[in-house]
Every structure is written in structure tokens, then in C-alpha cells.
Amino acid sequence: MQTVFSHIVQKRFSRVNEDVATDALAFVLHSSESARNGMMRFLRGVAPNLPSLRFRTQQTEGSIRPDMWGYDEAEPRVFVENKFWAGLTDNQPISYLRQLATYTQPTILFVVVPDAREQTMRRELNRRLKDAGISTTDRDTTSDSIVHSITTEIGPILALTSWTRLLSALELEVADDPSARSDLLQLRALCEAADSDAFIPISSAEVSDQRAPAFILQLSSIVQASVGLAVTEGVLNIKKLMPQISWERIGQYARFSDENGVGMWLGIHFSLWKKHGETPFWLLFSKSEFGRVLEVRPLLEPWAAKEGVFTSFQNDELAVAVDIAFAEDKDQVVRSFVDRLKGIADVLNVLNPKPVGLDNA
Numbered sequence: 001m002q003t004v005f006s007h008i009v010q011k012r013f014s015r016v017n018e019d020v021a022t023d024a025l026a027f028v029l030h031s032s033e034s035a036r037n038g039m040m041r042f043l044r045g046v047a048p049n050l051p052s053l054r055f056r057t058q059q060t061e062g063s064i065r066p067d068m069w070g071y072d073e074a075e076p077r078v079f080v081e082n083k084f085w086a087g088l089t090d091n092q093p094i095s096y097l098r099q100l101a102t103y104t105q106p107t108i109l110f111v112v113v114p115d116a117r118e119q120t121m122r123r124e125l126n127r128r129l130k131d132a133g134i135s136t137t138d139r140d141t142t143s144d145s146i147v148h149s150i151t152t153e154i155g156p157i158l159a160l161t162s163w164t165r166l167l168s169a170l171e172l173e174v175a176d177d178p179s180a181r182s183d184l185l186q187l188r189a190l191c192e193a194a195d196s197d198a199f200i201p202i203s204s205a206e207v208s209d210q211r212a213p214a215f216i217l218q219l220s221s222i223v224q225a226s227v228g229l230a231v232t233e234g235v236l237n238i239k240k241l242m243p244q245i246s247w248e249r250i251g252q253y254a255r256f257s258d259e260n261g262v263g264m265w266l267g268i269h270f271s272l273w274k275k276h277g278e279t280p281f282w283l284l285f286s287k288s289e290f291g292r293v294l295e296v297r298p299l300l301e302p303w304a305a306k307e308g309v310f311t312s313f314q315n316d317e318l319a320v321a322v323d324i325a326f327a328e329d330k331d332q333v334v335r336s337f338v339d340r341l342k343g344i345a346d347v348l349n350v351l352n353p354k355p356v357g358l359d360n361a
Helices: 004-012 014-031 033-044 094-100 115-131 163-173 178-195 204-208 211-232 270-276 293-307 330-348
Strands: 054-057 068-072 075-082 108-113 136-138 148-152 157-162 243-245 249-256 263-269 281-285 311-314 317-322
Touching (some): 014 054, 014 075, 033 054, 094 108, 108 163, 115 148, 115 157, 211 330, 281 293, 293 317, 293 330, 317 330
Antiparallel strands (some): 136 148, 148 157, 243 249, 249 263, 281 317, 311 317
């Protein structure tokens, strides 16, 4: 449901949805005792011994700037990080957790995201913890509204929920507070608008920002170089197969190993990138004789689960994410891409080759 508030924000301030939502949430928690009690009930579903807190925004500690802070008297106990579709910064979540570890425990890093981003964010948070060498333990919570809750070895708890779950919990608490209920309705409308695929007005700054096309061209050059190296090393075969572009993807059809191998499309897939947020690079196996997804899926999905590779099966197509090697030069990024292709080729090597037919997509 659209409201005047959500309409104005989307039309004038859509680039700062997260800031506006954070300020709106902080306003509700400050102005309504019942909403604040609801927030504490929600957080105590993660850490039952958490004391009563008061919430502030626009606070900075060193190099970190969480969206909202929960204070027990003078000491922070909770960082709230509100997200819609922006990615995690370099400091998130590791620097935030390390800062929380210096305070009296228990402390919580509380991450709020859209419903559609719950599992993607869960995987990304866990990956960053693993990369930082921080081990975790799953926690039992007393709330069904918490999507994911873990205790880190350095002390703080990391908890994840969605805007829908959080706002629903707060709305139950403010049933007898008409003003707070109205405020939360406005905030829910903003969250729903931010989650939609509605057209967002284009700004002149975006059009004149040459970093966007430069980035897409850089990604395209990675795909092109990766395909070239994979062909040279005998991982892929692209004979009689052409590059392919559409409104939602840019890439290349290819087969593994030889002209009779399993075929797929690989490249930059904008729709999958937007939906799952894992990476711009994807492989697609179709149900045709070219893609052989009915044979490929039973082999690749167990392998992907073991290796921590994201997959998605929809509309009779299996999508496999190809992660980017971060903070590396182009040669290393290409090498990582080709190594992923090699790993998949090894898994599919057990499939019998099929002669090339007319169906090449």
C-alpha cells in the first residue's frame, strides 16, 4: 500500500531509503514506549538478559557508523544495521562485531533486510565471518521472527531478520497506540515501496557517472578473458556457438570439453544478480538437449552444497553462481573464474557425451 510518505521518499529520496527508514524507526522507538518495549521484546528473543535500551542514530565510533545504536546508560549494547538493496561495506560485519566485543556482554549486531534478501544476506554474513577466521555457534531463539542467530567466538551475537518480521512484531505491541500504529504503517509502506520493482526516477548524477558503464565493461572483459582461457586450457568448447545478449544478460554459449559435451550459457546475468546479489557472473543449464538440466542438476546441486556454491533452480533452468575473487588483479579474477569452470567440468565428466543437435539453447 502506497502512502504520501512512501510516495515522496521514492520520488525525491529513493537513493537514501535506508537512512530515511532508520530515522523513521528511531522516531517511533523514541516517541512510543510500547514500540520501544516491542523492540526490546524482539531483541530479547535473541539475548534474554539484554537490559533496557534507548536508541540513537548518526553515531560514529572510529571507522564504523552503524545505522542505529542501542545504549544501556552510556554503553552501547546493540548495533542495528538496516538494509534494503545496498551491499555490505568493507567494515560489515567484522569491524562492527569487533567493536561490540569491547563492551559489556551480551551485545548484538542486528541486521534488518527485505524478505527477499534474507537468505542471500545470511550467506554473505557467514562467508565474511569465515574469511575473517571467526568461528560461530548457532543459537536457539525464543522468537520465530529471527531468521538467523549465531554467537561469535569473539563474544557478540549476530542476528538477522526482515523488515516485515520486525514491523509485524512492533505493530502487535502498539495495538493500543494509534499514533505509533500510524507511524509504523507509514514505515511499512516505505519498505514495501523500496522492495518493489517500481520505476525509480533517474537522476542526472547517475546518468553522468561514468563509473557504471566502466564497471560493466570491466565485467564483460572478465567474461571474455575467462572464456578465452578456458578454451585454451580445454575446459570449454565454443565451436559453432556464438556470444548471446538479451535485455537481461550478456554472455556466451559454450560446451564443456568438446563439441558433444554438456552445454550452458555463461556471463553477466543482471536479473539473477539483482535477485540473489551473489555475483554478476552465472552459468545457466537449460532443459534442452544442449543444457541437459535433468542430468546436470542431480550432480551439481550436491556438489554446490558441499563447496558453498550458490545455485537456483527456476523455470526449468539451473543457475550456478561464479564468485568473484575480491581485491585481486584481473589475471587472478580470470584464473578464479576458470577454476570454477574446471570444478564444474570435473563433476559433469561422468555424463555421457551426446551428439550435437539442432537444439543449441
